[in-house]
Each structure stands twice: as C-alpha cells, then as structure tokens.
Amino acid sequence: MSSLSFSDILNKASVFKNKNVLSPHYYPPEMLYRDHELRTLMELIAPAFKGVKPNNLFIYGNSGCGKTAAVKLVLQKIKAEENTRVFTTYMNCRVYDSRYKVIQKLVGDFIIELPRTGHSMATIYEKLLDWIEDDDQGKNLIVVLDEIDAVKDLDDLVYTLTRTNDDLKKGSISVIGISNRIDFKKKLDARSKSSLCEKELVFHSYNASQLSGILEDRIKASFNDGAILHGALNLASAIAASENGDVRYALSLLLWAGELADSKKLKVVTEKEVEDARKKADEDKSFELVSGLPQHQQLVLYALCLSDSEAYSKLVEENGDKYYFSGHVYEKYKSICRKTKVEPRSSRWYREYLHDLESLGLITTIESGKGVRGHATLICPGFDPNKIRVIIEKRILGD
C-alpha cells in the first residue's frame, strides 16, 4: 500500500484516451446531421444583429437528439461576434422553474446577483427593463429556456416576457423554448401558445446509421485506436436507436462499457461489455432513483411491492405484468404508515406521488377500462419488486 502512488493510478492501462468526450456535459464543436436545424436557428436569430427582434421559437424533439447541443453551438457563435448588442442567456427550467426565478436569473446574469426571495416581482422586472433600455439603441436579449415544460406558471412567464416587448421603448427580449414533450403545448392557453410558438423547429430522432456515425466520431476522440470492436459500436447504436435515437444514452453505454473493460484489464471493448453495461446501468439507475426518493414516495412504492403477498390485493394480469388497484395500494400505504408511526399523506397527494413515480419510470399505470366499476387506476412496479423492496427496507425500516 505504501508504495502506491497517484501516478500508478493515473498511468494504469486504459481503453480511454479522453473520457470527457463521452460525458453528457460535453458539447462537441461540430454537429453531424444537423445542418438544416443549425441554419434555421441562425437565420431566425440573425435579425437581432440589425436591432430587430427575432421571433420567439419553440423547439421540440426526443431527448438526446441534439436540441440543446445545437442551441448551445449557436449561442457560442453569437458570443463570438464582436460589437453587438445581442445578449444571450441559457437556463434549464428544472432549476429555474417559475416566472420569478427566470426573471431573477436574467437580472442576476446581467445586472446584479439577487437573493432567492425578498424582492417583489415588480422590482426585479423594472431592473430588467432599465438594463435593456440603458443603451443608445437598446439591447436585444435572447433567452433560452431548456426543458421549458418544467416552468410551473409558464402562462404568466410568457405573458410577462411578451408584455416586456410592449413596455420597452427600445431593445427586445426573444424566447427560445426547448422541450421533449410535444403534448405540453396543449396545457398552454391560446395566447401564450401563439406567442411562444411564433416559429417552431422539430428535431427528428437520429436513425441507427446516423447514430453509428456520431458514435464513431466521438469514439475517435475518446477511445484509443481500435479499442472498440465494430460489433460493440453497432450494438450500442442499435440499443440507442430503439430508445428513440438517444445519443446521450448511447454515449453513456460506451462509457460504462469502457470502464467495465478497464476493470477487467481488457484492451478492447466487445459486445459483451456493452450488453453488461446496459444491465448494470439499469440496475444502478433504479437503485439511485429509489434511494433518492422522499420518504412518502418510498412508502408508496413499498406498499406496491408488498401488495403481492397480501390476501386482499386484487390483481389484473396484463401481458404477464401484475397490476394493482391504486385504491388498494393507498390502503396498504396507510397501514404501513400506521405501523411505522408515520402520518400518512392525503389521497390527493398520493396521486401526485404516483405521477412522480411514473415519470421516474419506477411504476407504470394504466386505466382499468371495461370490466371494472368506475374509473380505476392500475399500477405496476417498473422494476423487480423484490429488489426495490430490499432497497427500501434498508433505507427506511432499517433505521
């Protein structure tokens, strides 16, 4: 042990040349197969350089199909231009998820950092207006709202930003909204929709051969020559193609497969490592998701996993999966709460928990449809119930 040094660890043989290229936070300087989208984006933004407000834009497409990367690339090009009054800012709405937080972030980026609360909406809004107008010809601000569907009061936000352009004597604000949920537009009211979606741009999913192309490109920069066998590459692209052409997923598969090969001291990554990486990724993901859950969501999940052995649980078989009535799971949840001396949440909140669990992929729900009285919901665990049970027992009931 005493002879071990950092250089030993760093110089250990590896299939990787540069792992960073595979990270989800890495954005490539060039993009393949997205010429049309990049051009459209740039044409849309171009008027800003003449002091004309660009149209608002709404971008959608499945996850991992290059939306964010394309926009970030264009933002870099804007920043590279000199002497302009075009300002840009990018934010992810999972973090900035309310009108207040978005406006606050704008003020923070360009004017002054503000505390989380304390100032009224009106105060910080005025600050923003003053800043945009405080220039001979005003400033043209382009705001990119990634995962825009996460904003809770999006109608208010869109209304405020639209109104800003009316209030401004000079300068403008344009919005580029990005989402991977096409259906979310339905939730907006008509005015916000027409305002936000002045222009729309769809990113279609990559097909298997495009995925291979992209992967090959990244492999060159991240792995040693010949470290990835052709079969492994093809398998990774095929898996990703079946996951809606998600490049991010494909890259993380390669990363995991490479790490697996390193740990087995292999010089090349084969199909086997990719396959194992996929399995391991699924398991790790479920473990991480479950252990990171708030207490009551864990209890709900636990109730669902335990329903199997209970005599009163009725089950409906649907292609081999066991579905449980949401009402019964709620009762089970309440009884577990009683046993563990925890105050159960209301059924309204329980329904929110189900939504959360479903969006995390930990459960799937279907409507009962015919054969059941009323409008019942049926729930099925997304992973092996026994494994989930063990994780939760360690977490909650263990201590």
Place this chain on the structure above:
DNA sequence: ATTCCACAGGAAGCGACGGCCC
C-alpha cells in the same frame, strides 16, 4: 335512464421559512 363508484386533477388556501427593505 339514473345513480353510484373510484377515481383524476384543478383551485384555493394554509402555515412555515427565509429573505428583503425601511
């Protein structure tokens, strides 16, 4: 045809919290 059931999910509001400004 009407009533009942088992929910879904929107709206309003509550109270604690952390923070501002004066």
Place this chain on the structure above:
DNA sequence: GGGCCGTCGCTTCCTGTGGAAT
C-alpha cells in the same frame, strides 16, 4: 422589528369522467 414577498409541501374542496349497477 414589522410588513411584504416568493416558495414549498401539503390539505380541503370540488367538478369531471367513464363504466357498473339498479
């Protein structure tokens, strides 16, 4: 220190919905 302000996690109340039961 008091009056605002926005947020969070939650409850209560309520209307809507689709099919079963009567």
